[in-house]
Amino acid sequence: xxxxxxxxxxxxxxxxxxxxxxxxxxxxxxxxxxxxxxxxxxxxxxxxxxxxxxxxxxxxxxxxxxxxxxxxxxxxxxxxxxxxxxxxxxxxxxxxxxxxxxxxxxxxxxxxxxxxxxxxxxxxxxxxxxxxxxxxxxxxxxxxxxxxxxxxxxxxxxxxxxxxxxxxxxxxxxxxxxxxxxxxxxxxxxxxxxxxxxxxxxxxxxxxxxxxxxxxxxxxxxxxxxxxxxxxxxxxxxxxxxxxxxxxxxxxxxxxxxxxxxxxxxxxxxxxxxxxxxxxxxxxxxxxxxxxxxxxxxxxxxxxxxxxxxxxxxxxxxxxxxxxxxxxxxxxxxxxxxxxxxxxxxxxxxxxxxxxxxxxxxxxxxxxxxxxxxxxxxxxxxxxxxxxxxxxx
Amino acid sequence: xxxxxxxxxxxxxxxxxxxxxxxxxxxxxxxxxxxxxxxxxxxxxxxxxxxxxxxxxxxxxxxxxxxxxxxxxxxxxxxxxxxxxxxxxxxxxxxxxxxxxxxxxxxxxxxxxxxxxxxxxxxxxxxxxxxxxxxxxxxxxxxxxxxxxxxxxxxxxxxxxxxxxxxxxxxxxxxxxxxxxx
Numbered sequence: 001x002x003x004x005x006x007x008x009x010x011x012x013x014x015x016x017x018x019x020x021x022x023x024x025x026x027x028x029x030x031x032x033x034x035x036x037x038x039x040x041x042x043x044x045x046x047x048x049x050x051x052x053x054x055x056x057x058x059x060x061x062x063x064x065x066x067x068x069x070x071x072x073x074x075x076x077x078x079x080x081x082x083x084x085x086x087x088x089x090x091x092x093x094x095x096x097x098x099x100x101x102x103x104x105x106x107x108x109x110x111x112x113x114x115x116x117x118x119x120x121x122x123x124x125x126x127x128x129x130x131x132x133x134x135x136x137x138x139x140x141x142x143x144x145x146x147x148x149x150x151x152x153x154x155x156x157x158x159x160x161x162x163x164x165x166x167x168x169x170x171x172x173x174x175x176x177x178x179x180x181x182x183x184x185x186x187x188x189x190x191x192x193x194x195x196x197x198x199x200x201x202x203x204x205x206x207x208x209x210x211x212x213x214x215x216x217x218x219x220x221x222x223x224x225x226x227x228x229x230x231x232x233x234x235x236x237x238x239x240x241x242x243x244x245x246x247x248x249x250x251x252x253x254x255x256x257x258x259x260x261x262x263x264x265x266x267x268x269x270x271x272x273x274x275x276x277x278x279x280x281x282x283x284x285x286x287x288x289x290x291x292x293x294x295x296x297x298x299x300x301x302x303x304x305x306x307x308x309x310x311x312x313x314x315x316x317x318x319x320x321x322x323x324x325x326x327x328x329x330x331x332x333x334x335x336x337x338x339x340x341x342x343x344x345x346x347x348x349x350x351x352x353x354x355x356x357x358x359x360x361x362x363x364x365x366x367x368x369x370x371x372x373x374x375x376x377x378x379x380x381x382x383x384x385x386x387x388x389x390x391x392x393x
Numbered sequence: 394x395x396x397x398x399x400x401x402x403x404x405x406x407x408x409x410x411x412x413x414x415x416x417x418x419x420x421x422x423x424x425x426x427x428x429x430x431x432x433x434x435x436x437x438x439x440x441x442x443x444x445x446x447x448x449x450x451x452x453x454x455x456x457x458x459x460x461x462x463x464x465x466x467x468x469x470x471x472x473x474x475x476x477x478x479x480x481x482x483x484x485x486x487x488x489x490x491x492x493x494x495x496x497x498x499x500x501x502x503x504x505x506x507x508x509x510x511x512x513x514x515x516x517x518x519x520x521x522x523x524x525x526x527x528x529x530x531x532x533x534x535x536x537x538x539x540x541x542x543x544x545x546x547x548x549x550x551x552x553x554x555x556x557x558x559x560x561x562x563x564x565x566x567x568x569x570x571x572x573x574x575x
């Protein structure tokens with residue numbers, strides 16, 4: 001049967017993909033720009049078809065703890081929110097990591113800090129990849145760059161989180177969440193039976209049979225020697241994930257002169273930047289990390305050390321750039337460009353900034369501005385770059 | 394084929410839904426499509442805009458700074474997007490919403506008196522479809538039959554009875570769009 005191509009928002013794709021995955025429960029609390037996830041689930045009413053539970057919790061904190069509870073029973077459960085709400089969930093995420101529970105968390109990022117703005121941002125990169133909650137833990141992080149990937153990464157996120165008994169996050173933003181694109185939804189797969197869960201997740205708290213002792217799900221271990229053993233086990237698992245689960249995409253990366261490293265919506269904008277660069281005779285490649293943790297350090301290193309310079313473009317004041325610099329061990333210049341507070345730069349603005357920051361000379365450098373009248377004000381761009389330079393080390 | 398379009402106006406004019414219908418029509422023709430709304434704290438009376446891209450090839454950035462076509466339905470939108478039309482591109486405006494005409498001479502400018510036509514059709518809700526008709530006359534990027542198919546796909550069944558009226562409005566827009574010399 002031919003797969004049906006649909007047109008929908010990224011947020012809607014997440015909801016449909018969750019039902020089709022055989023997700024057992026969604027627990028959420030509304031917040032712009034991700035409210036369509038729960039709205040779509042409520043419209044679809046999967047409790048009448050697959051038996052999936054959809055619940056609007058009383059808060060984000062309640063929602064993540066419902067995920068903890070569901071996951072403890074071996075169920076495939078998820079929550080979604082946007083930046084301020086995801087901050088509230090951090091304690092629960094840390095507890096899930098400590099109790100080695102699977103589960104999917106979706107963050108459709110908006111500008112912060114605090115309540116910030118409702119417009120797109122990628123300023124939660126640090127929070128997601130470097131901790132967020134307390135303790136030595138890691139969060140498997142997937143960064144979709146299209147509505148199709150929003151749908152696909154629901155399954156990937158759940159699969160990885162169950163494979164490693166670790167929470168996973170889809171880290172996206174208001175652009176991919178709100179935009180509509182073509183998508184082919186994954187096939188329906190049934191929710192796992194309780195018998196299947198007992199088999200797949202022998203640790204789950206589904207009731208104690210005579211044949212074994214009781215299962216206890218907790219992140220608490222008061223005996224330091226035991227806790228250290230737990231920590232060592234976690235670290236071993238994280239190392240295994242780093243060895244096996246790195247994902248990235250290289251576009252136009254056969255001997256590029258310059259490289260852009262960008263994830264999610266920024267990578268989409270930078271694909272257009274590459275096209276503009278090519279029209280001015282400069283070969284720019286794009287490396288798009290798909291997993292933000294584990295991070296593709298080696299791929300960036302191997303490609304990065306061969307180019308004249310690297311632009312790290314992200315909708316924040318310079319977060320992933322630290323990992324790009326680590327990857328190339330500061331052997332090549334790595335510069336940052338990004339707008340803040342929910343402002344999204346357009347591709348020619350990024351290209352002008354890239355040329356200015358990496359001192360790229362082209363034969364017709366002023367093409368874009370000359371041809372389109374005043375679409376970019378060079379003085380304004382200089383001011384933006386100078387302000388950002390003051391902030392980014 | 395690739396058309397990069399911005400549709401802009403007041404919230405409540407049907408800007409987003411017009412873009413959605415265009416995107417669905419593109420889907421019917423098996424084109425690549427993207428629909429990127431401005432989703433700020435818009436409300437009736439505020440400004441709203443949507444970027445729609447229809448293309449034979451994969452679409453890179455859904456965010457653009459220059460457009461093949463700008464459809465502007467009020468003065469602030471004209472002021473904002475006139476300079477962002479590619480040289481040789483198309484500007485379409487509603488005569489009712491604009492009091493200062495565009496000034497660029499390197500683009501083609503068209504007027505659709507959609508508000509007047511909607512009143513004539515006795516259906517103010519047909520406004521955005523009349524505009525869409527005008528757009529499709531100048532840029533026949535999708536066939537009318539596919540717009541109808543797109544409407545069927547995007548509207549819930551209980552609204553399908555409104556499709557003939559929408560088709561009529563599109564045809565009206567095709568009739569009344571006129572080129573303006575600046």
